[in-house]
Amino acid sequence: MTLTGAQIFTRVLMEQGVDTLFGYPGGSVLNLYDELYKCQNKIRHVLTAHEQGACHAADGYARATGRTGVVLATSGPGATNLVTGIATAYMDSVPLVAFTGNVGTSYIGKDSFQEVFITGITMPITKHNFIVRHVEELADTMRAAFRIAQTGRKGPVLVDIPKDVTAARTEYTPAAPEPIPSRDRFTHADLEAAAALINGAKKPILYCGGGVAASGAGPLVKELMAKAGIPATYTMMAAGVLDYGDELNLGMLGMHGSFTTNKAVDEADLILAVGTRFSDRVAMNAKTFAHNARKVQIDIDASEINKNVTVDCSVVGDVSSALKELLPLIQPAQHPEWIEQIHRWQKVDYKPVDHDDRLMPHQVIGACCEMAGPEAVYVTDVGQHQMWAAQYVKHVKNRGFISSGGLGTMGFGYGAAIGAQMALGPSARVIMMTGDASFHMNLNEACTAVSNQLPIITIIFNNQVLGMVRQWQTAFYENRYSSTDPHRHTNFVKLAEGFGLKGYHCENLAQFKDAFAQALTSKGPVWIECMIDRDEKVLPMIPSGGSLEDMMMS
Amino acid sequence: MDSEKHVISLLVDNRTGVLSRVVGLFGRRGFNIDSLTVSATDHPEVSRITILVHGDAAILRQIILQTDRLEETREVFALESADSLFRELLLLKVEADASNRGELREIGSIYKAKIIDLSPGSMVFELTGEPEKIDAFLKMMEGYKVLEMCRTGITALERGGLHPHTSPI
Numbered sequence: 001m002t003l004t005g006a007q008i009f010t011r012v013l014m015e016q017g018v019d020t021l022f023g024y025p026g027g028s029v030l031n032l033y034d035e036l037y038k039c040q041n042k043i044r045h046v047l048t049a050h051e052q053g054a055c056h057a058a059d060g061y062a063r064a065t066g067r068t069g070v071v072l073a074t075s076g077p078g079a080t081n082l083v084t085g086i087a088t089a090y091m092d093s094v095p096l097v098a099f100t101g102n103v104g105t106s107y108i109g110k111d112s113f114q115e116v117f118i119t120g121i122t123m124p125i126t127k128h129n130f131i132v133r134h135v136e137e138l139a140d141t142m143r144a145a146f147r148i149a150q151t152g153r154k155g156p157v158l159v160d161i162p163k164d165v166t167a168a169r170t171e172y173t174p175a176a177p178e179p180i181p182s183r184d185r186f187t188h189a190d191l192e193a194a195a196a197l198i199n200g201a202k203k204p205i206l207y208c209g210g211g212v213a214a215s216g217a218g219p220l221v222k223e224l225m226a227k228a229g230i231p232a233t234y235t236m237m238a239a240g241v242l243d244y245g246d247e248l249n250l251g252m253l254g255m256h257g258s259f260t261t262n263k264a265v266d267e268a269d270l271i272l273a274v275g276t277r278f279s280d281r282v283a284m285n286a287k288t289f290a291h292n293a294r295k296v297q298i299d300i301d302a303s304e305i306n307k308n309v310t311v312d313c314s315v316v317g318d319v320s321s322a323l324k325e326l327l328p329l330i331q332p333a334q335h336p337e338w339i340e341q342i343h344r345w346q347k348v349d350y351k352p353v354d355h356d357d358r359l360m361p362h363q364v365i366g367a368c369c370e371m372a373g374p375e376a377v378y379v380t381d382v383g384q385h386q387m388w389a390a391q392y393v394k395h396v397k398n399r400g401f402i403s404s405g406g407l408g409t410m411g412f413g414y415g416a417a418i419g420a421q422m423a424l425g426p427s428a429r430v431i432m433m434t435g436d437a438s439f440h441m442n443l444n445e446a447c448t449a450v451s452n453q454l455p456i457i458t459i460i461f462n463n464q465v466l467g468m469v470r471q472w473q474t475a476f477y478e479n480r481y482s483s484t485d486p487h488r489h490t491n492f493v494k495l496a497e498g499f500g501l502k503g504y505h506c507e508n509l510a511q512f513k514d515a516f517a518q519a520l521t522s523k524g525p526v527w528i529e530c531m532i533d534r535d536e537k538v539l540p541m542i543p544s545g546g547s548l549e550d551m552m553m554s
Numbered sequence: 555m556d557s558e559k560h561v562i563s564l565l566v567d568n569r570t571g572v573l574s575r576v577v578g579l580f581g582r583r584g585f586n587i588d589s590l591t592v593s594a595t596d597h598p599e600v601s602r603i604t605i606l607v608h609g610d611a612a613i614l615r616q617i618i619l620q621t622d623r624l625e626e627t628r629e630v631f632a633l634e635s636a637d638s639l640f641r642e643l644l645l646l647k648v649e650a651d652a653s654n655r656g657e658l659r660e661i662g663s664i665y666k667a668k669i670i671d672l673s674p675g676s677m678v679f680e681l682t683g684e685p686e687k688i689d690a691f692l693k694m695m696e697g698y699k700v701l702e703m704c705r706t707g708i709t710a711l712e713r714g715g716l717h718p719h720t721s722p723i
Contacts, residue, residue: 123575124582128625148625185721302721303619306612316721 005166006031022054026074028101031166053445055085056415064420076114087125091406095149096156104164129158135168152183184317195329201270210237211275220323229334233261240396254282278309365392381413381438384467411441446499449525492529564603567626589707631719649699650677
């Protein structure tokens with residue numbers, strides 16, 4: 001059967017099971033949009049306010065489900081507006097396929113209108129990218145893009161399609177999606193070496209990263225913790241993989257992790273790092289990190305072994321398949337003295353103080369979790385509110401905490417929340433936490449939430465400053481608040497009304513609870529602005545490059 | 555940390571853009587390239603990129619593992635000098651006239667360099683050999699006025715039959 005490139009585009013999307021894509025039309029993708037119009041009962045296209053929002057939405061869709069997110073943009077500025085979104089997905093290993101239109105092949109390289117070399121621009125922020133120069137290559141290139149996005153360590157792939165390729169015709173043969181090839185490289189000897197170190201440990205700590213969430217290995221990690229009596233900590237990327245009621249779950253580690261988790265890592269004689277890369281927000285000083293411990297690393301990406309921190313033993317493969325084979329080699333054990341020691345540290349750990357007269361971030365988040373229930377999905381922007389959310393949200397389920405970790409993209413949240421809500425359906429409870437500064441970056445996507453009647457509840461922690469940068473200026477720049485106090489007069493309640501949604505303003509916990517209770521009954525998006533003190537800090541904190549002894553508790 | 559020279563052999567899909575992916579990766583990760591050659595292989599769909607780098611063992615391992623992540627990489631491995639053949643080609647143009655032509659020719663013949671061009675005021679040598687041999691020849695030429703020079707960078711193969719390569723972790 002002979003089809004146009006644009007028809008093949010929609011056919012291959014359907015082959016791959018794509019039901020939703022996010023995007024923004026333009027000149028070089030008109031043919032593609034014409035075909036999307038014809039198959040809108042099969043593929044839902046979500047129009048955003050800006051391509052960056054579309055890319056974050058595709059990312060949020062992928063993070064909420066594990067399926068590949070899809071975004072479509074036109075050439076030139078449409079393509080460049082995807083760049084931050086693609087880099088965000090790349091840093092957090094999120095499966096994403098970005099399609100960009102380009103000018104016709106005869107116009108490429110001539111600085112034509114809305115022409116940009118997007119494959120060159122995105123080379124360092126994609127797993128791979130393609131430019132499709134002949135319509136005969138289109139279907140297989142698209143199939144390869146979906147396969148690459150999901151294979152091994154997941155990530156974004158970009159496919160650039162010149163306009164004439166979307167109009168040209170060729171033979172189309174349908175094909176089922178290829179099975180995703182395994183990237184497991186570990187041997188039985190690797191597992192035995194890892195098991196020997198685990199079985200011989202007296203003070204072990206398991207440290208989970210985003211790979212545990214990506215692999216859906218939470219239950220296996222919990223089984224290992226219970227069997228070997230290993231207390232565990234996690235990075236922000238793994239928030240939600242462990243049970244909060246479990247006394248072996250010590251909480252988050254790293255720059256804004258607790259004293260207990262960082263102390264336990266410092267004193268441990270074994271670190272079992274699972275699906276994680278010893279990033280500089282966790283192993284802030286690679287030389288002193290867990291200096292008393294032998295280290296075992298399980299990761300799907302061989303290049304992560306010994307990249308930041310040198311390990312004694314490595315298992316290269318998917319976390320779930322590695323843990324499944326490792327578990328039978330683990331001897332049942334308990335470490336009561338070690339656990340008791342950890343409990344002593346927990347008693348002297350940092351505890352935030354409650355206030356009745358003003359809004360405290362931990363109280364807002366606590367009330368929100370209690371009222372929203374355990375099934376809620378939390379999405380954040382980047383900054384202080386993000387760290388408060390990571391510290392105090394306690395009802396998170398797997399894939400229930402969506403945040404930009406590696407790139408730290410302010411403005412990520414609203415797009416990602418839209419993607420998550422679209423993926424999970426209107427009955428899901430999606431809560432977006434943001435700060436006034438992050439929110440100002442991409443709040444334009446409120447119009448998308450309104451158009452699609454998405455019941456996203458946005459909690460804006462408004463301290464009227466760029467809080468995280470200001471916190472660093474307080475700590476390290478003698479209170480010289482350079483460009484962190486913008487003197488904005490944004491009225492979030494009126495702004496919400498302007499967008500066609502409901503906004504609330506709260507100055508104490510009782511007001512917040514009232515507003516949140518009303519928000520829970522709303523069919524469309526809601527904003528709740530929470531006024532907090534500009535000097536509120538994220539604590540504890542270890543300065544970048546520092547060690548446990550540099551931890552700030554006040 | 556001891557910084558040693560290493561030769562990396564990289565077999566990649568013969569497609570447009572693959573060289574910029576490899577070079578871009580090296581630039582982004584801060585790996586220094588001392589020389590780089592791209593060549594055809596016996597397989598029309600495969601190109602060989604031979605890269606001379608310097609760094610310690612950990613850097614070499616990272617270079618190989620990071621390069622291996624590229625979608626178009628088929629195989630990547632370090633070539634150990636004891637088991638490998640390294641060759642480089644040099645073209646060297648020196649100022650030469652009747653007064654020193656004879657002695658230049660004599661140095662050239664010791665190194666088995668060919669004279670491939672001669673003019674009243676210049677001479678061009680062609681020399682193939684291991685990089686060290688080329689370095690030694692150039693040292694001998696320091697006393698003369700070099701007008702222009704071009705070195706191809708290393709091209710390399712392993713000795714003996716085909717070898718299996720294991721991952722460096």
